[in-house]
Amino acid sequence: MAADSDTTAGGGDGEIVTDVVIxxxxxxxxxxxxxxxxxxxKCHLVDILGKVGGQCAELYPEKPIYDIPGLPIVSGQELTDRLMEQIKPFGATFHLGERIDGLARRADGRFDLTTDAGKKFNTRVVVIAAGGGSxxxxxxxxxxxxxxxxxxxFYSVRKMSEFMDKDVLIVGGGDSALDWTLNLQPIAKSVTLLHRRDEFRGAPHSVEKMRALVAEGKLRLxxxxxxxxxxxxxxxxxAIVKTKDGEQKLSVNALMPFFGLTMKLGPxxxxxxxxxxxxIPVDTEKFETSEPGIFAVGDINTYPGKLKLILSGFHEAALMSQRVHKYVYPDKKLMFQYTTSSSNLQRKLGVK
Amino acid sequence: MAKITFIQPDGSQQTVEAKTGMTVMEAAKLNDIAGIEAECGGACACATCHVYVDAAWREKTGKPAEMEEDMLDFAFDVRDESRLSCQIKVSDAIDGLVLRVPSKQF
Known part of the structure; x- marks a missing residue:
């Protein structure tokens, strides 16, 4: 095994040295x-969400998917869970809740990546599998x-103390809106929760707590x-607020809107x-971008005939890997093998 | 089959023919109706196919189901006549339906 393939945190400056960052x-x-x-x-994965699964886990964990080969019906969450089981033998490292902000090519042809949390990677190859964006x-x-x-x-809270003397307006009816209402109520000068209907999607015990505070006069709903x-x-x-009694002006100096998430291409x-x-346009042999060593697979890429299907992304990942092998092991010949018959592959999978 | 009219915020109108069984969102996308984004592709997982149902048609199109109500929380300027067009099925009963496209989807 080439030294290149060892994933270490041994680079200068506390950077993580690896073959691939996905x-x-x-x-x-x-x-x-x-x-x-x-x-x-070996791979490191970075995702802005605090969990794996991307859209499958965030947008439709409960919804059935019918076009995964061999799985006539599978929910977004189950597909995610099954994939996690399937990749377990390969020990990838996950960096969740972080976004890759910076990418720069090094003099040696490798890439320096930095996350919004300040983490640094030194990687041979970058695989962009960012779907609809972050x-x-x-x-x-x-x-x-x-x-x-x-x-x-604010769309998130970094320091609760920043809200100490604020009249805060929180908008939304899910867990984020309720959690921040309950967390900031004891700290802020005043908290108003605004929602378009008198029903809340959030956890029932949070709704109960919120209603109790309203009843005590400690929170305005x-x-x-x-x-x-x-x-x-x-x-x-x-802020001008429209209720069924008409428009009113609320004196507030902090607003936290919670209207869910959308996907943006970002950095x-x-x-x-x-x-x-x-x-990101790619070729259909290697799924490499206009920059050698940077690949794009799944919904984020485009090529003649592209279909945004999960199964297309799986195919793209398989072909991409053949080319990545050449970058990581330039002197090694890659022999095509089947998992059904190759003792070498079965050893890697831990089934033999 | 049903004819569906979409009215834009500027008052311009477009009437399209939709096949029974498809959704109103699909009919809008097939006919390139401006302002119907349908970011999630009809999974009731965003709120970017938001429409206002004309008063005369609200009974026929019905009320949003619970999941749709939850998603409408993510839409802007939601009103009593708000629906997500991916959740309205086309049938003969809604032939002539009139919908207003909101000024913004987000």
Whole structure:
């Protein structure tokens, strides 16, 4: 085994040295671990979500998928679980809740990657399996909201103490909205929870706690929607809220909207890759991008005849792996083998 | 078969023919109706095929199911007449349906 293939944290500057970094831990990114593993290539996976499975786990964990070969019906979550079981022998390392922000080619042809959390990778190959892009909080289409973001409009909380003297307006009816309502209520000057209907998707015990606080007069609950924001220099002064009794002005200086997640291409757009309508063109032999050593598989890529199907991504991962093997082991000949008959592959899979 | 009319925020109208059994979202996408994004492809997993059902048709199209209500939480300017068009099935009963496309999907 080439030294190259050893995944270590032994590089300078605490960087992680590896063969491959896969960006995106959706079904195709997960299956890429399998195909790369069969050719002795070690992987690290990075995903912005706090869990594996990508859209399958985030958007439709319960919904049945009918077009996975050999599985007449499988839910998004079950497919994810099965893929995790299938790739277990290859010991990939997961970096969840992180996004690759920076990519730069090194003088030696390898790549330096950095995550938004400051983690660094030194990798021979990059495999982009980012699906529809990275999941980011939905921005309510309120005029001028961008100007407030980071100063008085927040989609997540880094330091709760920042809300200490704030009049906070939280919008939404799911767990994020309820959790932050309950967490910030004891800290903030005041908390108002606004939701479009008097029913909540969040966990029942959170809903109960929230209602109890409302009954005690410690929390204001409004049923309605925000229609406008006012303030200066990014500092929110009030929000206009439409309820069934008409419009009212709420004096608030912090807003937290929780309208779920949407997929955005994100930093990938800044890496100098050739893009076509936010997709990455690849060849259909190796699924390599315009940059040698950077591959794209699954929904994020495009080529003549491309279909955004999970099964297409699986095929792409298999072919991509053949080329990646050449990058990682330039002097080794790759013999094509079947898992059904190859004792070598079966040993890797731990079945022999 | 049903004829479905989509009215844009600027008042422009487009009437399309939809086959029984498909969804109203699919009929909109097949006919390139502006403002129907359907990001998730009809899985009721986003809220970007949001429409307002004309008052005369609200009874025929019915109320959103629980899952659809949950998803409508992610839409903007949701009203009593709000539906996700991927959850409205085309049938003869809705021939003539009139829908308004919201000014923004998000």
């Amino acid at each position: 960006i995106g831990a959706g079904p195709v990114g997960l299956f890429a671990v399998f195909e790369l593993g069969l050719v002795d290539v 999941f980011t909080p939905k921005r309510p289409p309120l005029d001028g909201i961008e100007a407030f973001e980071g100063k008085s409009v 409004l049923i309605g929607q925000v229609t406008a924001l006012h303030g200066t220099d990014g500092w929110l002064e009030d 990938i757009a800044d890496w100098g890759l050739h893009l076509e309508e936010n997709l």
